[in-house]
Amino acid sequence: MNLFQKKYIIGLVISISLVFMSSCSVKIVSDNLSKSKELTLVKDGKAKAVIVLAEKPSPASLEGMKLLVDHIEMISGTILPVINEQDLLKDIRILDNGCIIAGASIMDDSQHSFILVGESEITKMLGISTENLGQGSILIKTTENSLTLIGPDDITPLDPMGTQYAVTSFMEEYLGIRYLWPGDLGKVVPKASTIKVPEIDITYTPKIVQRGIRTNSTAERQLKVGLEALGFDIDDYRDKITLRTDDWWQWHRLGGRMFVPSSEGHAFGRLWSIYSNDHPEWFAMDLSGSRDQSKNTQRSRLCKSNLELIKTIAQLKIEELNNNPTCNTVSLSPNDGSVNTFCMCDQCKALDPNNARKVMLWDNSTGNRVEFEYASLTDRIVYFWNAIVEEVTKVHPNALFTVDAYSVYSAPPVLRKLHPNLIVRFVGSIEYSNEEYRQTSLSDWDEWSKFASRLYWRPNLLHDQGYTGSVTNYVHKLAEDFNYLSKHGMQGTDFDSINNHWATVGLNYYILAKLMWNPDINIDEVVDDYFRSGFGNAAKYVKQYFLRIEELAEREAAKCIPGSILANPPLVSHFTSEEIDELGAMLNKAMEAAQSDSDSETIIKRIKFVRIGYDFSVLQAEIYKLLAKAKAGENVDLDNAKGLLAQKYEMMIDIFKNHPLAVNVAYVGYGERGERFSSLGWSGIEPPDMPEADEQGRPIDPKP
Secondary structure, three states, rough: OHHHHHHHHOOEEEEEEEOOOOOOOOOOOOOHOOOOOEEEEEEEOOOEEEEEEOOOHHHHHHHHHHHHHHHHHHHHHOOOOEEEEHHHHHHEOOOOOOEEEEEEOOOOOOOOOEEEOOOOOHHHHHOOOOOOOOOEEEEEEEOOOOOEOOOHHOOOOOOOOOOHHHHHHHHHHHHEEEEEEOHHHHEOOOOOOOOEEEEOOEEOOOOOOOOEEEEEHHHHHHHHHHHHHHHOOHHHHHHHHHHHHHHHHHHHHEOOOOOOOOOEEEOOOOOHHHHHHOOOHEEEOOOOOOHHHHHHHOOEEOOOOOHHHHHHHHHHHHHHHHHHHOOOOEOOEOOOOOOOOOOOOHHHHOOOOOOOOOOHHHHHHHOOOEEEEEEEOHHHHHHHHHHHHHHHHOOOOOOOEEEEEOHHHHHOOOOOOOOOOOEEEEOOOOOOHHHHHHHHHHHHHHHHHHHOOOEEOOOOHHHOOOOOOOOOOOHHHHHHHHHHHHHHEOOOOOOOOEEEOOOOHHHHHHHHHHHHOOOOOOOHHHHHHHHHHHHHHHHHHHHHHHEEEEEHHHHHHHOOOOOHHHHHHHHHHHHHHHHHHHHHHHHHHHHHHHHHHOHHHHHHHHHHHHHHHHHHHHHHHHHHHHHHHHOOOOOOOHHHHHHHHHHHHHHHHHHHHHHHOOHHHHHHHHOOOOOOHHHHHOOOOOOOOOEOOOOOOOOOOOOO
């Protein structure tokens, strides 16, 4: 077995033709394929196709080739040989019908097919080109005896992985492979000793040019807190989770950019440390008249009416563009949430229209948080953005500027228009735990789409249940909204974030990835395919389980209870005990049905994976119900509560050690830091002591 074929050593030059085994070194016989448009890639476990790469293959072609060789081997146990086209071009001709004829010096006398991965001289000889393909496009086409899988790759540097996308699309559509969640258990690979493909002619350009979903695998500051509480460190996390998830993103064709971005997200985190001594007047004034931002220097608020500040920021952005000639975009996004209030000086307040939507602002100048109603700050911030952009575009007329429609400036502006060079990241409150918020935010999107020439969706909705790790499902609403936004100005996405709760929220992640690639999918067909592919004979019951969760989630969202998705209690805590038992019974039936499946061992493992999420969610529900009672001043059995917390702690350790992709307990630990359970007898992040137990394992004399 060739080392390049099996291990894919990075940087190995593919200018050397791989030596074919005699059983699969072949010459093309065109008459056979003329009788049928089917291409045979593998027959009875023997390779009947050769993969051809360009003389200098693109990175996307190399990645696509690796994926194709690996997965053909997973299906059939057969390794397809790989050849550089330079060896093939020595003795080749192409007939009028597109049949590739290789000379006897290259092949023997058996029938053979060619898989052309990436654009090459041979694809051009066949009249197949990426010349008119857009960013991230794919082209999949068969001829008499060849299969072409190509994309524009380096021709479109903002999305250079088209050939890899073509390979993944081909394997999903024609080989039946699915990647439900990261890791071997989540990958569905049919088994077959013979692989044939029909006649194909597909060209597709993704409608969403930036298909972004963040992963909190890189959020080391937050994860470190949760890991330490469980006795692990960040290196454990990388080994167990980060290294297992990257290929899921690759498989689902997430990528592409709307622009060449700057290195900054929120743009003004360093201003206080640089300018506070000389220019305190550049910063927000609270209700007491103070402009002190020292309570949170990295998230300082600005006096957005100050013209000197505007000119200074404009000059900083000019310098940023001067120093980064390959960058065409800089950020003007305000700093994220903070204890510091927004500026209440007379000049800033004069920028706020009285007829703007009312929002709740806050002030901490007295030491206690005070909330008060005020007009939306969007018009004020649009004034600030426009003034900066006017200055910068005098020097860099084509520069683009990312800004946020978020928080108390998520409502559309009332008086001011946006500069055409502004790119709006719409955060809003499109979420599925509160239907009222959802509808308001959809209306806001419609208005923003009238103002912004470039608009993309940057929601926080994946954080719903993120801190509790509990089950939720909203795939139908997600599909409905994604499709709607794609038809009303959405050019890109930046979802925050996949928290790696694959046993509880994984269906949402999967459907979101599918929508990124094609917003027009038939959601019911894709959901059916997910369960049929992954759960075989048990599909009916696992599907019932998730759709029942979705039904119950919609019931709770219809109540429109105020609150932040970042602080939502477990969805299951709102279910009745009968509903919780009903869900468990569905998984029990799934386990029974799986026993008769031809691949019962794998199906049972997948159901157990889902069951881990259910069991954890049910335990969370019990704990949070007790927490709600304690906060309401009701009497709570603290011994019972501490016993449940101890049980959860042990469960979290077991999940991290043995099933780390089921529930990201590190993130749960971070979300539940501090005093959240102090009213149940647990102070701080440290877990409660494990209670002593009698011989039957029942807790006795729990420690505080």
